[in-house]
Amino acid sequence: MPAPPPFPDELAVPEEPLGDHERAAVVRDSLAVGVATGAYGISFGAAGVAAGLDVWQTCVLSLLMFTGASQFALAGVIGAGGSPVAAAAAALLLGTRNTLYGLRLAPMLAWTGARRWGAAHLVIDESTAMTINRHTRPAARLGFLTTGGSIFVLWNLFTAIGAFGGEAMGDPRTYGLDAAVGGAFLALLWPRLTDTTHRVAAVAGAALAIALVPLTPAGVPVLAAAVVALGMALRVREARR
Amino acid sequence: MSLWLAVVAAGVGCYALKLAGLSVPESVLDRPYVRRATELLPVALLAALIAVQVLADGPRLVIDARLAGLGAAAVALLLRAPFLVVVVVAAATAALLRALGLP
Numbered sequence: 001m002p003a004p005p006p007f008p009d010e011l012a013v014p015e016e017p018l019g020d021h022e023r024a025a026v027v028r029d030s031l032a033v034g035v036a037t038g039a040y041g042i043s044f045g046a047a048g049v050a051a052g053l054d055v056w057q058t059c060v061l062s063l064l065m066f067t068g069a070s071q072f073a074l075a076g077v078i079g080a081g082g083s084p085v086a087a088a089a090a091a092l093l094l095g096t097r098n099t100l101y102g103l104r105l106a107p108m109l110a111w112t113g114a115r116r117w118g119a120a121h122l123v124i125d126e127s128t129a130m131t132i133n134r135h136t137r138p139a140a141r142l143g144f145l146t147t148g149g150s151i152f153v154l155w156n157l158f159t160a161i162g163a164f165g166g167e168a169m170g171d172p173r174t175y176g177l178d179a180a181v182g183g184a185f186l187a188l189l190w191p192r193l194t195d196t197t198h199r200v201a202a203v204a205g206a207a208l209a210i211a212l213v214p215l216t217p218a219g220v221p222v223l224a225a226a227v228v229a230l231g232m233a234l235r236v237r238e239a240r241r
Numbered sequence: 242m243s244l245w246l247a248v249v250a251a252g253v254g255c256y257a258l259k260l261a262g263l264s265v266p267e268s269v270l271d272r273p274y275v276r277r278a279t280e281l282l283p284v285a286l287l288a289a290l291i292a293v294q295v296l297a298d299g300p301r302l303v304i305d306a307r308l309a310g311l312g313a314a315a316v317a318l319l320l321r322a323p324f325l326v327v328v329v330v331a332a333a334t335a336a337l338l339r340a341l342g343l344p
Contacts, residue, residue, distance in 0.1 A: 036323065043328045057248050064252030067259075069283060074251055076290050080297055084247030088254070090290070093282055095255035100279045102262015103271055111263075120260035176335030179310025182295040183331025186311060189287040190318045198284050205285030206292040213297045221297075225289030229281035233274055 013108050016136040026139055030130050030146035037068075037126050038154020040184075044071055045162020047181045050172030051079030055163040062159035066152060067124050069188050070094040073222070076181055082219025090219070093226050101128040108132065108140040122148025197236060204228045305344040310335035 018026075041062060048058030053075060061071045070091035077087035102123050108131060111119050127148035134140040169175055193199050205225035212221040262270070295307045313334035317327045 040325045040328065043325065053244065053248075057244060061248055061252060064249065065255045067255055069287065070251070070255050073286065073290055074247070076294050078244065080293050081299060084244050088247040088251035090286060091251040092254045092258070094286055095258045097279050097283055098255070098259045099262035099270065100276065102259055103265070103267050104262075106263045106267070109263075116263050117260065120263050121256060123259040123262065174336065174339065176306065176310055176332035176337075176339065178294070179307040179335030180328045180332035182291055182307055182311045183314035183317075183328045184324075185287050185291045185294060186314050186331075187318060187324045187327040189284065189291065192284050192287070198281070201281045201284045202288035206288040209289035209292045210296060210302065213293060213302055214300050218293075218297070218299070221293055222286060222289045225285040226282060229285035230278050232285075233278035233281050236277055 013135060013137050013140055016138070018136070018138045018142065022139060023142065026134070026142050027146050030143050031150055033126050033130055034147050034150025034154060037151045039158055040068075041155040041158030042162035042165075043180060043184055044068065044075070044155075045159040045164075046166035046169075046172075046177055047072065047079075047162075047184065048075045048159070049163050049166040050177040050181070051075040053078060055160075055167055058163040059156070059160050062156045065091065065095075066121060066155065067095055067098055068155075069125075072181065072184055072188070076185070077219045077222055079178070079181065080218045080222075082222070083217070086217075086219025086223060090222050093223070098123050101125075104128065105131055105144070108134070108137065109144060110137060111141075119144070119148075122152060124148065124151070126151060197232065201229055201232050204232070303344070306335040306338040309338055309343075 044062065045058055048061065048071075049055060053061070058075075061074065065071050065074075073094050074087045074091040077090050078084070102120065105123060105128060109119060122144065127144050130147040131140050131144040134143050166172065166177065172178060189202060193202060205228045208224050208228055209221035212224055216224075291311065295311045296302050296304070310331035314327050314331040317330045322330065
């Protein structure tokens with residue numbers, strides 16, 4: 001059986017100029033997503049210091065890594081007592097999905113050189129979602145830059161507020177900040193539980209992690225879940241043959 | 242590896258992953274297996290992170306206010322609450338139970 005086309009829709013988009021009306025609509029929608037997403041940087045800032053990162057490490061993560069799930073993962077593994085290597089590995093594994101987003105965005109944005117290097121930093125869940133629904137290149141570029149740019153500014157601002165605020169609050173457990181991190185992970189996972197395969201992967205990953213907590217050093221249980229995902233990806237293909 | 246090194250290395254690595262997607266020819270990476278793996282990785286890892294975050298206390302498994310916070314977060318998500326509300330509900334539930342004397 002031939003492999004199904006990876007992305008069935010047409011990826012290259014026409015170079016039609018933007019009308020004033022459409023430009024305003026793209027900017028408005030993108031800023032709405034930007035404000036909503038950027039604001040929850042405050043929860044990452046608080047979670048980062050609660051996990052044992054200092055304020056500067058927490059803020060540098062938002063500046064340099066700038067992809068929420070990976071940032072939460074690094075903080076989560078450190079908070080559980082995992083090694084820095086395990087924490088970095090978890091963050092990188094979660095960051096691989098941005099590579100696929102980039103593949104999808106490249107023909108739409110069609111940037112080269114320094115612009116591509118700059119744009120790459122803004123490739124995240126939300127900027128991708130607000131770009132791939134556009135039908136012309138100017139609209140795609142405007143949606144990408146407005147969403148990604150507004151999230152970058154606000155995410156970093158709110159991370160700093162959350163980090164300094166979290167540090168001033170004292171014992172994070174008193175305010176339930178450790179439980180807040182679990183809630184944040186669940187909110188990130190929730191929209192991905194779209195079909196049975198995804199739900200099975202979630203249950204299997206969690207079950208393996210729980211089984212390994214008493215047996216392995218902290219950090220290993222989370223990384224072991226990656227094996228579940230890679231194994232399932234292999235099996236799904238074989239089942240379809 | 243120091244914590245600072247992990248922060249910087251993972252940050253640079255995550256940027257490289259983004260840049261690779263924009264730069265590499267589509268045919269190199271866009272294979273069905275790679276695609277399925279990149280879809281399933283966040284799912285399995287996030288679920289494992291939830292389990293460890295909520296149940297682990299060092300090498301021990303414990304049930305405490307964190308699990309109640311997670312349950313409250315699930316209810317908030319079922320009610321289609323936005324991200325920040327979900328996080329605050331989880332924290333507030335755990336904080337309330339601890340104020341009442343639960344572990």
